[in-house]
Amino acid sequence: MPPVFRFAPSPNGFLHLGHAYSALLNFDRAGESGGAFLLRIEDIDATRCRPDYEAAIYEDLGWLGIDWERPVRRQSKHLAEYRAALEKLATHGLVYPSFESRAEIARLVAAREADGPWPRDPDGAPLYPGDARSLSAGERARLIDAGAPYALRLDMAAACRRVGGLSWRELGEGPDDMPRHIPAQPEAWGDVILARKETPTSYHLSVVVDDALQGVSEVVRGQDLFQATSVHRLLQVLLDLPEPTYRHHRLIRDEAGGKLSKSTRATGLRELRAAGATPASIRRRVGLG
Template sequence: MVTITRFAPSPTGFLHLGHVYSASLAWRSARESGGRFILRMEDIDKTRCRPEFEAAIYEDLTWLGLEWDPPVRRQSEHLDDYSALLEKLSDRNLIYPCFCTRKEIAAEIARSNSAPHGPEGPVYPGICRDMPEAERQRRFEQDEPYALRLNMVNAIAAVKLETMRFHEIGKGYIQCNPEPFGDIVLARKETPTSYHLAVTFDDAIQGVNHIIRGQDLFPSTHIHRLLQGLLDLPTPTYFHHGLISDGKGRRLSKRDKDATIKSLREYGYQPEEVRKMVDYG
């Protein structure tokens, strides 16, 4: 099987050394196996994504010698794809609109003495899950903001969860366990998809069969495996690598300006020097 990997940054800031590490691992895996290395722009967030950051990503990868196989898929150009997925899930009663504000959710969690915490924080308490249809329509007609949430109970009932696994390199097969996440958000009124829905579909439609990404995203794989089962999508092999940190042990972020590839280039570093910083020759 030809290895197809990808690097899928969000153009919300400049690339840093952590991005280089992830992109380099994916690029090397593809090239050493004679496969393909795909670049994808996860540019759904209209408030934070900017053209100059996207341009900088192309420039940084080119400077580092991490050439990609065209074309570049930009999520903002494929919103109809995600809408179609949501419609399929809605037809099967697997999603529902949630009109709760963050304040209302926090207040409900505070009132509960046993509010569970999942991998992404406090679990949504299901306030709108059983809202009568007439009330939903009334609130739609009033043009209220809403999120579309996955009904986790119905979703698990719709698949054979006990047979759903994913393969993590170095760990073997892992049983899918999405229940701790609760009713996750798959889209919002102003944002037609979530990271979870878009990345799962895009990896499938682009034929990605080897996903290499940071350890911080490992828990999300349980959600992605569930969505693959619900949408009849293939399951790739995964490798979640360790995260690059600064001298104080803190995980690098886009706010760490000194660690951005743009800054390092301006300081006079050469591509091979930057690659060596992440132990990539």
């Protein structure tokens, strides 16, 4: 089977040089290997995603000379598929609701840190410090029926016991690198959120469901998501989903060495195009020649 690649931006801002690099890498890899290139719009966050940003994604990618297969998958049209995955995890007793607000979680972490440092995930966020796992089924139902906000979390310890040891296949930057096996450590992320009352899925859950349903065989994405692959491999095994090969590429950074943001106008593709940049100059600027 020909390989399948994808680029999956969120329409919550305009694309920048980092997006251009990732999209071009995927598009080039698809062309070199005779594979398919897919575009996916990750628009679950209804409060930040906007139609004008989505339209700008199509415009910017087209300007770069990138073409993609149709139709485009938009996550907001596939909520039932994420709900089904969540229900499958719940049938194994791996999902529970937590009811603390972000402010309450911050207070709990501060209280725990009175006795020493509280563990944090690879992104630097504190692990969930609450005890919602110990709530009875009746108490959970009472809070939900009362309309209390909640997050649905993965019981990480139970999930890891269920699957045992994990790893993923990681390719390097070069086109012919043989994959190496990276040990996965999902427990480092604690009880990650899989959905919220008002948002039926999280990035972790939707990305593995989408990649499986679209037949993505090689995930090419930024190094900032390298550690999160541990969680994705865990969910793939729990949900009986196929395992893609991963290739985590370098990040394009600003002049101060920081990660690019959609608010950084100096690296925005629209601003660069207005200032006279060409698709060829964008390729050179991100190191693709």
